[in-house]
Amino acid sequence: MKVVMLCGGQGTRIRDVDQNIPKPMIPIGPYPILWHLMKTYAAAGSMDFVLCLGHLGHVIKDFFLNYEAFTGDFTISLGKDKAIEFHDGNGEESWRVTLADTGDAAQTGARVKRIQKYVADDENFMLTYGDGLSDLDLGGLLDFHKSHGKIMTVTGVRPPGRFGEMESDDQGRILEFNEKPQATSGRISGGFFVCRREVFDILDDSEDLVFEQEPIRKLVADGEMMVFEHDGFWQCMDTSRDYHLLNNLWAGGKAPWKTWN
Numbered sequence: 001m002k003v004v005m006l007c008g009g010q011g012t013r014i015r016d017v018d019q020n021i022p023k024p025m026i027p028i029g030p031y032p033i034l035w036h037l038m039k040t041y042a043a044a045g046s047m048d049f050v051l052c053l054g055h056l057g058h059v060i061k062d063f064f065l066n067y068e069a070f071t072g073d074f075t076i077s078l079g080k081d082k083a084i085e086f087h088d089g090n091g092e093e094s095w096r097v098t099l100a101d102t103g104d105a106a107q108t109g110a111r112v113k114r115i116q117k118y119v120a121d122d123e124n125f126m127l128t129y130g131d132g133l134s135d136l137d138l139g140g141l142l143d144f145h146k147s148h149g150k151i152m153t154v155t156g157v158r159p160p161g162r163f164g165e166m167e168s169d170d171q172g173r174i175l176e177f178n179e180k181p182q183a184t185s186g187r188i189s190g191g192f193f194v195c196r197r198e199v200f201d202i203l204d205d206s207e208d209l210v211f212e213q214e215p216i217r218k219l220v221a222d223g224e225m226m227v228f229e230h231d232g233f234w235q236c237m238d239t240s241r242d243y244h245l246l247n248n249l250w251a252g253g254k255a256p257w258k259t260w261n
Contacts, residue, residue: 112127155230174219
């Protein structure tokens with residue numbers, strides 16, 4: 001199943017960490033947070049990625065064009081042919097990564113609409129942001145989504161922050177969705193979605209279309225959005241404090257999102 005990742009934002013609140021690379025490329029340990037996120041999806045069996053690029057997207061392109069050099073050892077013969085021998089496999093030989101330029105200033109709704117052709121005729125696809133990590137049961141999320149037949153499923157988490165507060169009924173049907181409220185109670189959006197392809201019908205190419213506003217509110221109003229509850233680890237990297245937290249967990253060998261060997 002394809003995994004669409006929103007990687008084009010400006011990342012203004014974390015520019016004190018590094019303003020010369022896009023937020024998904026900010027490292028946790030030796031590798032970008034985007035790599036960690038992709039590894040968790042790959043461990044769950046999803047290895048076909050579509051990256052929605054925007055701000056400083058060329059940095060992400062460069063990383064994948066030179067992936068073997070960035071992630072492993074190699075020997076280069078500095079002759080006319082510049083032969084390169086890469087040592088050891090990187091474990092990602094089965095990945096397929098589509099890097100799509102969705103515009104420098106486009107909002108999230110426009111970015112998702114602009115990669116519709118790469119989802120092609122797939123009935124469902126996964127959708128997430130390139131800056132959040134979790135020990136979420138991705139297989140369970142997908143099974144739940146397929147079981148209810150609604151257009152979209154969002155993961156509901158209980159983190160120490162305010163992002164997108166949700167209320168749901170006993171069956172998990174979303175009743176209300178408030179993006180970044182001033183005060184929260186209950187679950188918020190963890191940013192791990194599964195969508196039926198019908199979601200494209202409520203999106204357009206308008207540069208200012210924010211996925212988390214009118215499109216999601218329409219799905220809620222139509223009863224087409226469900227929540228998959230997750231009580232485990234979830235953490236985005238929104239500020240330098242989050243950056244240090246995630247790096248400390250990784251350095252201490254206590255990274256809950258590391259579901260791969």
